[in-house]
Amino acid sequence: MTRKELFKNTLRKSVHAWKLINELPLSDDESLMLRHFMDQPGFLDLHWRMFVPAIKGQGTEEQKQKWLPLANKMQIIGCYAQTELGHGSNVQGLETTATFDPQTDQFILHSPTQTSSKWWPGGLGKVSTHAVIYARLITDGKDHGVHGFIVQLRNMDDHSPLPGITIGDIGVKFGNGAYNSMDNGFLMFDKFCIPRDQMLMRLSKVTREGKYVPSDVPRQLMYGTMVSVRQTIVSNASIAMARAVCIATRYSAVRRQFGSQNGGIETQVIDYKTQQNRLFPLLASAYAFRFVGEWLKWLYTDVTQRLEASDFATLPEAHACTAGLKSMTTSATSDGIEECRKLCGGHGYLWCSGLPELFAVYVPACTYEGDNVVLQLQVARFLMKTVSQLGSGKAPAGTTAYMGRAKHLLQCRSSIRKAEDWLNPAMVLETFEARALRMAVSCANNLSKFENQEQGFSELLADLVEAAIAHCQLIVVSKFIVKLEGEIKGKGVKNQLKNLCYIYALHLIHKHLGDFLSTNSITSEQASLANHQLRSLYTQVRPNAVALVDAFDYTDHYLGSVLGRYDGNVYPKLFEEALKDPLNDTVVPDGYHEYIRPLIKQHLRSARL
Numbered sequence: 001m002t003r004k005e006l007f008k009n010t011l012r013k014s015v016h017a018w019k020l021i022n023e024l025p026l027s028d029d030e031s032l033m034l035r036h037f038m039d040q041p042g043f044l045d046l047h048w049r050m051f052v053p054a055i056k057g058q059g060t061e062e063q064k065q066k067w068l069p070l071a072n073k074m075q076i077i078g079c080y081a082q083t084e085l086g087h088g089s090n091v092q093g094l095e096t097t098a099t100f101d102p103q104t105d106q107f108i109l110h111s112p113t114q115t116s117s118k119w120w121p122g123g124l125g126k127v128s129t130h131a132v133i134y135a136r137l138i139t140d141g142k143d144h145g146v147h148g149f150i151v152q153l154r155n156m157d158d159h160s161p162l163p164g165i166t167i168g169d170i171g172v173k174f175g176n177g178a179y180n181s182m183d184n185g186f187l188m189f190d191k192f193c194i195p196r197d198q199m200l201m202r203l204s205k206v207t208r209e210g211k212y213v214p215s216d217v218p219r220q221l222m223y224g225t226m227v228s229v230r231q232t233i234v235s236n237a238s239i240a241m242a243r244a245v246c247i248a249t250r251y252s253a254v255r256r257q258f259g260s261q262n263g264g265i266e267t268q269v270i271d272y273k274t275q276q277n278r279l280f281p282l283l284a285s286a287y288a289f290r291f292v293g294e295w296l297k298w299l300y301t302d303v304t305q306r307l308e309a310s311d312f313a314t315l316p317e318a319h320a321c322t323a324g325l326k327s328m329t330t331s332a333t334s335d336g337i338e339e340c341r342k343l344c345g346g347h348g349y350l351w352c353s354g355l356p357e358l359f360a361v362y363v364p365a366c367t368y369e370g371d372n373v374v375l376q377l378q379v380a381r382f383l384m385k386t387v388s389q390l391g392s393g394k395a396p397a398g399t400t401a402y403m404g405r406a407k408h409l410l411q412c413r414s415s416i417r418k419a420e421d422w423l424n425p426a427m428v429l430e431t432f433e434a435r436a437l438r439m440a441v442s443c444a445n446n447l448s449k450f451e452n453q454e455q456g457f458s459e460l461l462a463d464l465v466e467a468a469i470a471h472c473q474l475i476v477v478s479k480f481i482v483k484l485e486g487e488i489k490g491k492g493v494k495n496q497l498k499n500l501c502y503i504y505a506l507h508l509i510h511k512h513l514g515d516f517l518s519t520n521s522i523t524s525e526q527a528s529l530a531n532h533q534l535r536s537l538y539t540q541v542r543p544n545a546v547a548l549v550d551a552f553d554y555t556d557h558y559l560g561s562v563l564g565r566y567d568g569n570v571y572p573k574l575f576e577e578a579l580k581d582p583l584n585d586t587v588v589p590d591g592y593h594e595y596i597r598p599l600i601k602q603h604l605r606s607a608r609l
């Protein structure tokens with residue numbers, strides 16, 4: 001499809017989905033499933049996942065009563081317009097202004113520079129009638145920083161932009177199809193006025209007289225919508241990873257190369273240890289991200305309930321966990337999808353493998369909802385704060401509880417003696433805890449050598465990100481282990497999940513061996529025992545690998561992959577797909593008479609001479 005056709009088709013699908021949700025009707029969870037099966041980014045994502053939650057989280061009761069019924073019935077369509085051409089990560093650096101005018105009781109929204117243009121918001125370019133806009137609030141000449149406002153963008157009769165608003169699509173993005181179904185947009189305000197009651201005022205307020213009343217709750221609650229979406233992105237990572245792994249695993253069982261003597265049957269590529277060493281950790285990651293996603297959903301629900309009761313104690317941890325896990329899982333999933341493409345050899349590069357489009361649509365997850373490095377630095381700040389408070393009497397809680405055992409973890413030596421010890425949950429956990437704590441403490445020690453903490457932080461950014469990643473990996477491993485300790489129906493299933501859990505943990509040890517050795521969390525002998533155990537786990541997973549991806553229960557239609565077909569009938573179907581290509585509509589291609597024939601004839605003439 002052309003971009004215009006793709007966009008229009010996405011509108012058609014979205015509206016059809018909305019009709020089904022209402023007619024059947026579907027619950028929230030079922031609607032989310034429908035979104036997965038629709039399998040295309042579109043304006044509904046931003047309306048439901050960001051616009052509505054922003055009003056719910058930051059609006060007053062009156063604002064919610066006014067706007068939510070309209071939004072819930074989709075009588076208005078909204079998006080989340082925060083990022084600007086000049087600033088995305090640095091939210092405090094946004095330039096759009098919202099200046100209160102006491103004469104008219106309105107805010108005047110203005111884009112003072114080109115870099116202040118809103119740039120990227122999904123659904124903004126062509127669809128949304130409304131947006132939650134983030135802009136600097138100015139009253140009486142004083143800048144109070146960034147706040148949210150509900151703004152109507154387009155005329156409700158003919159969809160034209162309202163006077164004072166310039167709006168459009170930012171252009172084609174990475175890949176053919178992929179995220180191009182979405183109208184990511186730009187927007188400029190030219191002294192555009194909105195009534196005062198359209199500032200989202202649950203947190204802070206501007207009175208009729210123009211007095212700014214600051215929030216009596218943490219201002220970070222303004223970032224709540226991002227926390228909520230980051231949490232869902234972790235579960236989505238599992239879905240995308242599982243999809244790629246399903247394709248690569250099934251195809252690896254079908255594909256045969258080498259290994260035959262005297263023309264006998266060749267080896268299935270899945271039987272090569274190198275293939276297993278690349279594939280099975282990804283299979284394990286798909287399960288690991290699902291379990292950590294379930295846990296994160298619980299954490300998010302818990303913090304939301306606490307916030308409603310004005311208990312803000314767990315907000316920093318919820319922020320660190322959502323930011324860090326969003327970052328870690330999306331980076332691993334993007335890399336994993338690309339690895340799956342390579343695991344499928346040349347055919348993985350074909351569009352009909354399903355992997356190129358999956359990669360193209362998935363990879364912006366490393367950037368949207370917070371650049372992955374920027375988010376790990378938030379985790380690092382949280383960790384540095386936690387380390388600095390050790391010994392102050394305030395015991396670390398939640399995912400940093402292990403730091404409360406700093407004395408032991410800083411000096412303990414791993415008691416792994418034989419390969420099977422690497423299947424001991426307590427020993428594995430302690431190894432990850434020791435590594436994470438030692439990396440964090442080492443950063444904190446290095447930071448303390450700087451007179452200026454911020455300067456030290458800047459200098460040590462790369463080390464801090466590594467420490468943050470180590471902490472996030474510990475969370476994923478620990479939540480997998482907790483899952484195993486819970487109720488799992490069927491001993492066989494439990495055994496398989498156990499294998500995957502230890503593959504996940506041991507492959508991380510192998511991948512980040514430098515961290516584990518340099519922090520003395522393990523010795524090189526213990527590392528080689530881990531490798532030995534990993535190989536043995538691969539052998540145990542091998543007979544069940546296809547069943548473990550079948551368990552994701554993806555239909556062929558959803559997978560959209562010739563290589564990942566359930567029936568394994570890959571080769572005839574590759575031919576069928578090839579023959580569908582428009583280039584094969586004619587035997588002699590368009591352009592033959594114009595370019596190829598004259599070229600060949602010229603050679604023939606010169607040959608005769």
Ligand SMILES: CCCCC/C=C\C/C=C\C/C=C\C/C=C\C/C=C\CCC(=O)SCCNC(=O)CCNC(=O)[C@H](O)C(C)(C)COP(=O)(O)OP(=O)(O)OC[C@H]1O[C@@H](n2cnc3c(N)ncnc32)[C@H](O)[C@@H]1OP(=O)(O)O
Pocket residue numbers: 035036045046049050080082083088089090091092122220221223224226227229232233236239240315316319358361362367368369370371374378381
């Ligand atoms: C192929 C398969 C896919 C299947 C998909 C299927 C279905 C999908 C279904 C649904 C889709 C679901 C979701 C997708 C929907 C939409 C996604 C699409 C588009 C994405 C939209 C966006 O990108 S919106 C824009 C997002 N922008 C960002 O994320 C900006 C990143 N920057 C920031 O967040 C912040 O500015 C910052 C955190 C980097 C720094 O903030 P700053 O104010 O400067 O703060 P600091 O000084 O550093 O810290 C101050 C203080 O605040 C704490 N803090 C910061 N953030 C938060 C927070 N969010 N919550 C709580 N606390 C926070 C920080 O820790 C500091 O604390 P201390 O003072 O105590 O240290």
Ligand SMILES: Cc1cc2nc3c(=O)[nH]c(=O)nc-3n(C[C@H](O)[C@H](O)[C@H](O)COP(=O)(O)OP(=O)(O)OC[C@H]3O[C@@H](n4cnc5c(N)ncnc54)[C@H](O)[C@@H]3O)c2cc1C
Pocket residue numbers: 046080081082083086087088089090119120121122179184364367368369370371372373374377461
């Ligand atoms: C597909 C897609 C959809 C989007 N949808 C929306 C939307 O609906 N609404 C919306 O408001 N926004 C949206 N965005 C914007 C998105 O949220 C931002 O692009 C994202 O937050 C990253 O910000 P940035 O582009 O400013 O990156 P930058 O911050 O400019 O990042 C550039 C580089 O600088 C590095 N960097 C930046 N700051 C630091 C630092 N402090 N320390 C170390 N390194 C640093 C980053 O790691 C990165 O390598 C979308 C983006 C994409 C790609």
